[in-house]
Amino acid sequence: MTVNYGLYVPKQSGIHSLHPLTKLAYLGFCLAVSWVIPGTWTPYLVFLLGIVPLSALGQVLPNILSGAFKAVLPFAISLFVVQGFFWPEGTVLQQIGPFSLKEEGLFFAIRGAGRILMAVSTFLLLSYTTRPDELTLALGQLGVPNSIAYVILSTLQIIPRFQTKATTILDAQRSRGLETEGSLRVRARALLPLVLPLLLSSIVDIEERAIALEVRAFGRQGPKTSLLVLHDTPWQRLLRWLLLLAALGVIVWRIYAALAPRFLS
Amino acid sequence: MIHLRDVTYFYPRATVPALAGLSLDVPAGQFCAVIGANGAGKSTLCYTLAGFVPHFYRGKLTGQVEVAGVDVPAASLAAIAGQVGLVFANPFNQITGARFTVREEIAFGLENLGVPLDEMRARIDDILSFAKLTELAERSPFALSGGQQQRLAIASVLVMRPPLVVLDEPTSQLDPIGSKEVFAVLRDLAATDEATVVLAEQKLEWVAVFADRVIVLHEGRIVADGPPGDVLASGDLTQYGLQPTRYTQAARAALAAGLRRDSAELPVTLEEAVEYFK
Incomplete structure (x- = not known):
């Protein structure tokens, strides 16, 4: 088995070698712009101008497109149905039996799907081009607690082991004659002999792993070092600050624009 | 290195003590094997030396426990961590899951101790070759065999250079080949005389080869203590549930x-x- 880095797609690219926080700042900026600036097509424009070129540079464009499509489609469909047809009142575009498709609802759904598209694609772009341990290291250097980094990293590695164990228990119980296929009642009855051993053995595992972590000084306070070294440059640091300021600026401007008319009148 | 005086310990809700008035002194540099039947108190003794009794398991501990100059019942687990290294039976559960390669897994303890990068790299290379893991350094720790994982667990603890290393039946869940690999590492460890080692073990033939001293535990008490030649050849072993x-x-x-x-x-x-x- 090779090293499992979760969603990470190992490639040699300028995007891959950027500092994780630079990517995070850029994606945060894109997300802020797409969510905050009004306009039905704003998220799609940001996606085309902000996400697609970077994905291409990072050689993960096909992954982003297929991943985003799969994740967004169910949301888009339900948004379209719920908002398009059940918008309280507005311009009726099309009457289908008792249901009427309304323009305002349709535009709302398009914008909503665009926002979800942006949320999904920024997450995917970060995950595809950033090793999880580099991301958690960068977050740790920002002051995010160690235990959160541990949860993120160990989930990637221990969940697959958990699945292997579940399969082992399933096979073991089947070989002792447990019926796991058939009617709902048969399946329901099989649940307890499967879940109980998995749960109990996992509790023992967790206890032992907690001990192993303590032995390795995980609970120690004070400065920590890292074998992994993040590559950072002055211009990236500058860029991060600029992006952060720009994102804040966009949000502040939007709040001002929304509130100003009320105060001025 | 180890100074135990009249140590009695009850697990929570237990009515029978796991350790019953146990006293033990182990000087620095000694390789000390602890043998005894299941339930004799070997694991409890190991956990006491590493501070998990009473800090992790709670329960009631009386008596004096001093390890590597640390008053164990009074210290925190974090303070004991750098002083006592603990390796236990299940190799899989000793892998943190927070690192992706064998090299990074070994680094985890050093990172937490704040060891500088250059020193960290040198120490990792040393321990990789000591535990014969150099070729596996860039592999996923989860892709190793049981014996390799257990050597990784031992290396991960040794690299922190704790004055005391405690191993609780490190080969009991391994196949014969894996056990042999682990014992080879332990024999090298015994030969270095750098660390003080306490090894709880059931496989007496291995204990006989490299322990300086053998202690027999029975019902939470030390019932025999001496050089392996004397203790292991004694006729009393069978009455403590052990086979010569x-x-x-x-x-x-x-x-x-x-x-x-x-x-x-x-x-x-x-x-x-x-x-x-x-």
Whole structure:
């Protein structure tokens, strides 16, 4: 088995070698712009101008497109149905039996799907081009607690082991004659002999792993070092600050624009 | 290095003590094996030395526990962590899951201790070759065999250079080949004399080869204590639920059959057996 880095797609690219926080700042900026600036097509424009070129540079464009499509489609469909047809009142575009498709609802759904598209694609772009341990290291250097980094990293590695164990228990119980296929009642009855051993053995595992972590000084306070070294440059640091300021600026401007008319009148 | 005085310990809700008035002194540099039947208190003793009794398991501990100059009941687990390294039976559960390669897994403890990068790299390279893991350094820790994982667990603890290393039946869940690999590492460890080692183990033939001292635990008490040749050849082992090594058994059978009349010391290792039967 090779090293499992979760969603990470190992490639040699300028995007891959950027500092994780630079990517995070850029994606945060894109997300802020797409969510905050009004306009039905704003998220799609940001996606085309902000996400697609970077994905291409990072050689993960096909992954982003297929991943985003799969994740967004169910949301888009339900948004379209719920908002398009059940918008309280507005311009009726099309009457289908008792249901009427309304323009305002349709535009709302398009914008909503665009926002979800942006949320999904920024997450995917970060995950595809950033090793999880580099991301958690960068977050740790920002002051995010160690235990959160541990949860993120160990989930990637221990969940697959958990699945292997579940399969082992399933096979073991089947070989002792447990019926796991058939009617709902048969399946329901099989649940307890499967879940109980998995749960109990996992509790023992967790206890032992907690001990192993303590032995390795995980609970120690004070400065920590890292074998992994993040590559950072002055211009990236500058860029991060600029992006952060720009994102804040966009949000502040939007709040001002929304509130100003009320105060001025 | 280890100073235990009248240590009695009850697990939560237990009515029988797991350790019953146990006293033990181990000087620095000694390789000390602890043997005993299941339930004799071997694991509890190991957890006491590493501070998990009473800090992790709670329960009631009385008596004096001092390890590597640390007053264990009074110290925090974090303070004990750099002083006592603990390795236990299940190799899989000792992998943190927070690192992606064998090299990074070994680095985890050093990172937490704040060891500078250059020193960290040098120490990792040393320990990789000591535990014969150099070729596996860039592999996923989860892709290793049980024996390799256990050597990784030992390396991950040794690289932190704790004055005391405690191993609780490190080969009990391994196949014979994996056990052999782990014992090879332990033998090298015994040869270095750098660390003080306490090894709880059931496989007496291995204990006989490299322990400086053997302690027999029975019902939470020390019932025998001495050099491996004396303790392992003693006739009392069976009453504590232990089986003497096959070399001792063979020698005893030979004595009983009248093949050997001399009252020479009974062998406990292969070499001694060869000598004995010459």
